Amino acid sequence: MIKILKKYENSIYSLTAILLAFLVGAVLIHLSGFSVIKAYSTLFDGAFGSVFNLTQTFMNTIPLIFTGLAVAIGFKSGLFNIGGEGQMYLGAFTTAITAIYLGFLPGYILIPIALIMGGFAGSAWSFLPGYLKAKTGAHEVVTTIMMNYIGILTASYLLLKYFKEEGPIPQTVLIPESARLPELIEYSRLTWAIFIAVFVIIIIDIFFKRTKLGYKIQTVGENRSAAEYAGINSNKMMVLSMMISGFVAGLAGSTIVMGVLHRFITNFSPGYGFTGIAVAVLGKNKPWGVLFAAILFGALQTGGITMQLFAKIPMDLMVIIQGLVILFVAAPILIKKLLRK
Amino acid sequence: MKKVIVTMLILVFAMCAFAEANVAIVFATGGLGDKSFNDAAMEGMKKAKELYAIEYDYAEPSAITEYETYLAQFANSKKYDLIISIGFDQADALTKISKRFEKQNFAIIDMVVMNPNVASYVYKEQERGFMVGYASALMTIKTDDVRINGDKVVGVIGGMKIPLIDANIAGFMTGVNYADNGVKAIHSYVNHWADPAKGKELTLSMYEQGADVVWGAAGRSGLGVINASKEKNFYSIGADSDQGYLAPENVLTNGMKRVDNTVCIAIKDVIDGKFEGKIYSLGLKEDALGYSINLLPEDVIVELEIAKKKIIAGEIEIPATIEEVK
Structure with a gap:
């Protein structure tokens, strides 16, 4: 029994945190003068209540899977990649440009190329902070945050300077039909991107569990000096893990362009890169944990929309619940300590 | 029952x-x-x-x-x-x-x-362009205002050379010509919607050329127009909403989008x-476009209202492109 508990310890703590967050959220909703039952029932209904709502939840989940995974990968080597937002923007931009300029290629070639180009753009952007960390010790938190601004603004600049569609809107032209990911259900905007996301989770999971390289990266994250002592080039591993992390963050942008927006538009993200940090924390930096955390956040987002529309409860309460989840995920360390006494 | x-x-x-x-x-x-x-x-x-x-x-x-x-x-x-x-x-x-x-x-x-x-x-963007252009031409010939110089020049600065902005500029020029008092309208473009610094630079260069009323139809770049007018104390005109609060002594009126x-x-x-x-x-007829009062003197408002009625009645034709302005 204790063994089983030990095995699922992380999941149990995360679930407790979510429950606690909803409990405190209920108190807040009640204090704000709304009906708790109505709030949570429209929230649930909005996120899972119909096929359409379900598709919207998963649509909102996809970018969070990628950005959450990106943060988790960084953590494996002990690095905190907060640059997901910028990496995602460059990924989105590069994918859009690739798809537009190679539009003559058939879909089965164009889609993988555009995806990979988006990933590489993210990689290129995360390489620099990784390299600076390895060579000079520049803290990656500072450099990745700064690189966000540079990345987002660079994409906007290039767009306005060279690739803008005629008209008042800062956006590229639509990418060709062949580069668009097919929808699973008409009008849902839920596309094959969900399979790409799950596929990437599987790959990353295998990478860290079953490959030498993945193990080396983790060793660096656990104890850098020990890793060096064991003959692992920790600098190389850190740069590498940052690049993989950036690649995955870039894919968040690629799949939004190819699945949802069908073009690059400035300011398209409501902060997926930053929400990814919360997703990684809740998912305990485990690939499959990230999946469930992303679904929860996607559901809160989607359900929050219905809650705002039909129960007239401000969206901000949803953001508060998201914050509480994170707070309580951090709190189990306290709870653990209390229990052990 | x-x-x-x-x-x-x-x-x-x-x-x-x-x-x-x-x-x-x-x-x-x-x-x-x-x-x-x-x-x-x-x-x-x-x-x-x-x-x-x-x-x-x-x-x-x-x-x-x-x-x-x-x-x-x-x-x-x-x-x-x-x-x-x-x-x-x-x-x-x-x-x-x-x-x-x-x-x-x-x-x-x-x-x-x-x-x-x-x-x-x-x-019908040209209609609000006309109103503020006409107002500018009536203002720049005044002599009892420190914000007005001796030159009969007014200006308009567009965000980018696109049909929508050109309609505004064409309206502005038509409005100036309608006043028929020898006032000249000059125009230029920032080529950016959010570059107040360049907007200001262009405005100051217009000011050097004698313009003492300048309209910024340039999105956020228009803030530079207002800033310049505040700095050198002449008149500027805002766009879309009432921007008078930015420079209460210098924003003459606004080309309103209601x-x-x-x-x-x-x-x-x-x-x-x-x-x-x-x-x-x-356009003006539906009260979807218009101008705001701000610093406009009574006599100018009277003239503007007369012109407005004529536009609504279809008596004044306002072209939507600069090339068509006579």
Whole structure:
């Protein structure tokens, strides 16, 4: 029994945190003068209540899977990649440009190329902070945050300077039909991107569990000096893990362009890169944990929309619940300590 | 007794008929509190509620990807007589959703979506250009104002050379010519919507050339126009909303875009059963464009009102391109 508990310890703590967050959220909703039952029932209904709502939840989940995974990968080597937002923007931009300029290629070639180009753009952007960390010790938190601004603004600049569609809107032209990911259900905007996301989770999971390289990266994250002592080039591993992390963050942008927006538009993200940090924390930096955390956040987002529309409860309460989840995920360390006494 | 009941029933039905319209509005991602389009549109909803006793719901998307979700949720509820999109970046989402919900009426403001169930409301930009151009020409010949110099020159600065801005500039020039008092209008472009520094630079160079009233039809770059006028103490003219608070002593007037009135017009069309999926060009006549009073003296306002009546009556023709200006 204790063994089983030990095995699922992380999941149990995360679930407790979510429950606690909803409990405190209920108190807040009640204090704000709304009906708790109505709030949570429209929230649930909005996120899972119909096929359409379900598709919207998963649509909102996809970018969070990628950005959450990106943060988790960084953590494996002990690095905190907060640059997901910028990496995602460059990924989105590069994918859009690739798809537009190679539009003559058939879909089965164009889609993988555009995806990979988006990933590489993210990689290129995360390489620099990784390299600076390895060579000079520049803290990656500072450099990745700064690189966000540079990345987002660079994409906007290039767009306005060279690739803008005629008209008042800062956006590229639509990418060709062949580069668009097919929808699973008409009008849902839920596309094959969900399979790409799950596929990437599987790959990353295998990478860290079953490959030498993945193990080396983790060793660096656990104890850098020990890793060096064991003959692992920790600098190389850190740069590498940052690049993989950036690649995955870039894919968040690629799949939004190819699945949802069908073009690059400035300011398209409501902060997926930053929400990814919360997703990684809740998912305990485990690939499959990230999946469930992303679904929860996607559901809160989607359900929050219905809650705002039909129960007239401000969206901000949803953001508060998201914050509480994170707070309580951090709190189990306290709870653990209390229990052990 | 029967009569009373029948009368009451008729009354009840009549009441229902009056409070019939349900309207939903999806704001642009800036959200409420933007002191611009969203806030103006919200004003329009409140006004419509008072005037036509409508009920309304609104949504504040936080991302472009959410437009479609909100529009679909509103349309799917089949509760609304009209769903209004604010902001040009909703065009993609509205194009798709309006195709999917063919029986739902939609409206979009300041943008065109060509579907039979979407009413697009755009503006005869040249008309407000005319009003502020005419006002400038009447102001620059005044002699009792320290903000006015001896030269008979006024200017307009556009954001980019696109048809919409050129319509404003063409209107401005026509307005200046209409004054027929030897005033010359000069114009230039910032080539950027959000470069106040360059807007200011261009304004100062116009000031050097003798311009003492300058209109900035240039989005955020227009802030530079107002800043320059404050620094050198001459007149500037704002755009879209009342920007007088930025420089109370220098903002002469504003080329207003009345999104609030536009929203009311869209709602009224639906209530009157006149909804049509076509492009509506609104202007002075509908009070969708106009000017604000700010520092305008009484005699200029009188002239402007006379010209406004003539434009509405179709007596003054205002071209929409600079090439056509005589």
